[in-house]
Amino acid sequence: MRVDLSQIGMLKGQQYETIITTMDDEGNLNAAPIGVICRGNDKVMCRIFKGSQTLENIISQKEFVVNICENPLLFTWSLLDNLKKEDFMPDNSIKDIDCYFKCEVTSLKEAVKQSDPIKKKSQAIVIKANVVELIIKRPVKVYNRAFGYVLESLVHMSRIDIVDDNQRKYYLNQLKEAYRVVKKVGSKKDKEAMDNIKNKLKEKGFEI
Ligand SMILES: Cc1cc2nc3c(=O)[nH]c(=O)nc-3n(C[C@H](O)[C@H](O)[C@H](O)COP(=O)(O)O)c2cc1C
Numbered sequence: 001m002r003v004d005l006s007q008i009g010m011l012k013g014q015q016y017e018t019i020i021t022t023m024d025d026e027g028n029l030n031a032a033p034i035g036v037i038c039r040g041n042d043k044v045m046c047r048i049f050k051g052s053q054t055l056e057n058i059i060s061q062k063e064f065v066v067n068i069c070e071n072p073l074l075f076t077w078s079l080l081d082n083l084k085k086e087d088f089m090p091d092n093s094i095k096d097i098d099c100y101f102k103c104e105v106t107s108l109k110e111a112v113k114q115s116d117p118i119k120k121k122s123q124a125i126v127i128k129a130n131v132v133e134l135i136i137k138r139p140v141k142v143y144n145r146a147f148g149y150v151l152e153s154l155v156h157m158s159r160i161d162i163v164d165d166n167q168r169k170y171y172l173n174q175l176k177e178a179y180r181v182v183k184k185v186g187s188k189k190d191k192e193a194m195d196n197i198k199n200k201l202k203e204k205g206f207e208i
Pocket of ligand 1: 018034046053055
């Protein structure tokens with residue numbers, strides 16, 4: 001059966017938060033949270049900054065596994081440290097993960113982007129890959145960061161008139177960052193929501 005990422009709610013052009021697992025030349029396994037963009041039913045893309053173990057492994061092995069879950073601890077452990085050896089399966093996926101898919105790299109390209117809030121001219125590699133196998137163990141929905149940001153922005157909006165100047169300044173900075181992220185990773189509706197918020201702020205005399 002052909003791979004179809006829409007089975008797990010992945011839509012073309014949208015970015016989702018996942019945990020990518022990879023192996024190095026010595027067979028050591030690594031897990032790291034990475035945003036994955038869906039490019040079609042069986043194609044994905046990600047952009048990984050130089051210096052990460054994940055990128056090194058993908059360059060050397062030309063394959064990786066994308067793990068899908070809604071477990072905050074797995075994201076946290078993968079970022080703050082690494083998962084333990086016994087947390088991985090022989091096919092490099094994470095043990096007892098809800099869903100995962102195996103990817104084979106089709107292209108690796110240098111990319112420099114100036115709009116990220118990190119060091120200027122940080123270097124990254126854009127990785128394009130084909131999804132060769134999709135394994136769904138339990139029904140799961142891929143996570144997209146935008147809706148959380150929209151809700152958080154609405155909470156800030158609901159308080160903007162009743163806080164002091166310092167707190168308002170803090171909220172406006174948060175709203176500005178939320179606007180940037182949602183414009184980058186959100187759905188059409190998420191983006192429209194943030195535009196509504198931005199316009200309402202403008203009416204109130206605030207620019208984000
Ligand atoms: C939710 C989330 C998404 C992330 N997405 C990316 C990404 O798309 N590209 C990237 O280079 N780093 C991304 N990161 C940061 C990497 O996970 C981080 O640099 C990590 O330390 C890399 O680990 P590694 O050296 O084991 O590969 C993300 C982090 C989080 C928490």
